Amino acid sequence: MNDNATRPQIAAPAHRLSVVVPMYNESENVEPLVRRVDEVLGNYAHPWELILVDDGSSDATPNELARVAALYGPHVRVVSLMRNFKQTAAMQAGVDAARGDVIVTMDGDLQNDPIDIPRMVARLLNEDLDLVSGWRKNRKDGMFLRKIPSRIANRLIARITGVRLNDYGCSLKAFRASVIKNIRLYGEMHRFIPAWLATVTTPRRIAEEVVTHHARQFGESKYGISRTFRVVLDLISVFFFMRYRARPGHFFGGIGLFLGMIGAAILTWLAGLKIFTGASIGGRPLLLLGFFCVIGAIQFISTGVLSETLARIYFESGAAAQYRVRDPDDLDSNEAWHTPA
Template identity: 85%
Template sequence: MNTVATPATSQAPVSIPPHRLSVVVPMYNEAENVAPLAKRVHEALHDYAYPWELILVDDGSSDGTPGELEAAARHYGPHVRVVSLMRNFKQTAAMQAGVDAARGDVIVTMDGDLQNDPIDIPRMVGRLLNENLDLVAGWRKNRKDGMVLRKIPSRIANRLIARITGVKLNDYGCSLKAFRASVIKNVRLYGEMHRFIPAWLATVTTPRRIAEEVVTHHARQFGQSKYGISRTFRVILDLISVFFFMRYRARPGHFFGGIGLGMGVIGGLILSWLAALKLFTGASIGQRPLLQLGFFLIIASFQFISTGVLAETLARIYFESGAASQYRVRDPDEPDEGDAWHKPGQAEAE
């Protein structure tokens, strides 16, 4: 896997293959950040050589974010599109909604809190296309979070995730990522799995086509962070789920069945030994804890094997019918294809 990182600069590659770019930004209660974010994106992509669009996803905000998003769309034009979710479905579902709405060949995701810098987008996209990669993940090498209690668990989690998933990145938590659309659209995100997108992507592409790039990171200026120290415990639980799905998503019966067979063998050996002891020595085994343990293991073995069979059945239903949508869009907007892209040389709204 190519993980060579270069210092963050605003300089874009000299030559980028033709493409259309979609920038996806999920936002929840970020009213003060909407206008500055839209301005920074337009400043960073003002001289971009190819058509691009900005997709702003309102994740059921309860403050003035929806109004600010609509104002930004009216101000800049149809290449700024707003996707409004009916309620707060959390960041993963909001990101999936933006990915589904994106029409570009390349999709870039970033946070809406102004901590990611759009100036890194051209360089990341250039590396993605010029090096024939499927994902370029941002690496906040010089983080500006300010909270040591957040940085230390984050570093531990990153190393743990890399070891378990086999996708070795320094920063799984950075939302600034550049994807090849044909690959990311084959991955369905749900729950709180946005932290593990590189790992999920490794289920449809080789880790050799995943790289990381040092990006600029700013301290939060407006609003409040949506993350706390409790996120560490959720990451551990999510990591267990990721490990299970990466290894056994298509064959859950092997996971549960393997445990069940192992317990059944141990329980069978215990009961066989006790039966031989009773038959050949006449020893009393009725009060032995091993007898209870043996029966417990046999019963648990049947339960695990039965669970494996049910899981296999559910997996077949899932893969044959397709995944259910993880969000609901309120009044989806279908812009005209010809006018919904920011074209090279197009003047910005004042």
């Protein structure tokens, strides 16, 4: 991977760059990753920092992170989570700790190549974009079953959000910090960051860049076939929040009104039948169906009102913690930036 380390950089406006890398049980990848970032950004024309987030690793990753950070200098910062909060929370922790005007996220398994970072950042700033997302056009995963749900998800999310990307799942992304810090990531929504970003910026300010993709050299993938089912569930959540994020009451209320109209129509028809013909309606299944529809309508409408209140308090206020940092005081210190010689 060293043959492109000296690729000419594209000029970009003055900025400070933060590179965020979540890591979980990647002890063998720590030093090669930091070395590769240093090779690419060692002569970078602007100040930069590398933030390595240990997502509660159970192997030697924490020790390796501490050793390598001490070896390379204070611009390599380590954020240690108290337990494994999963990739989305680790990524959010890194974004919160980042001090740069531009934030780049990437995986810690060496499949993303830092050589693409300067080009993506230059495009972000020169074209006045809010996000440049990587496109693994020539993927080296080798697992056909992993590509199927990814392609389906890409097309469905594009239809829902209007953000036309070929690869939502690529972790290598360059953000304008002022925009990415306006959203909170939770659950397993790191796969759909461009979709969430579309809630605070226009899709016209989101672009895609073809990036290098390598086969994994060390360790093993943390994702299996079960990811397919999680992608489907996440898509349902994405659909709901993209369409009804600011008005969940309309979603639940719409279902409630639909059930209410059906229930009211059934009960009105049965009441008319009883009044005008004297027919017995007590044993009719339609009577139970009508009552259940009306009760269901009341419950859905009530749920809609409550969901609007809870969603705003729980997620938008940021009061709910997505992660816990082991030594939060360390994040407040004034670490040095790597600056051009």
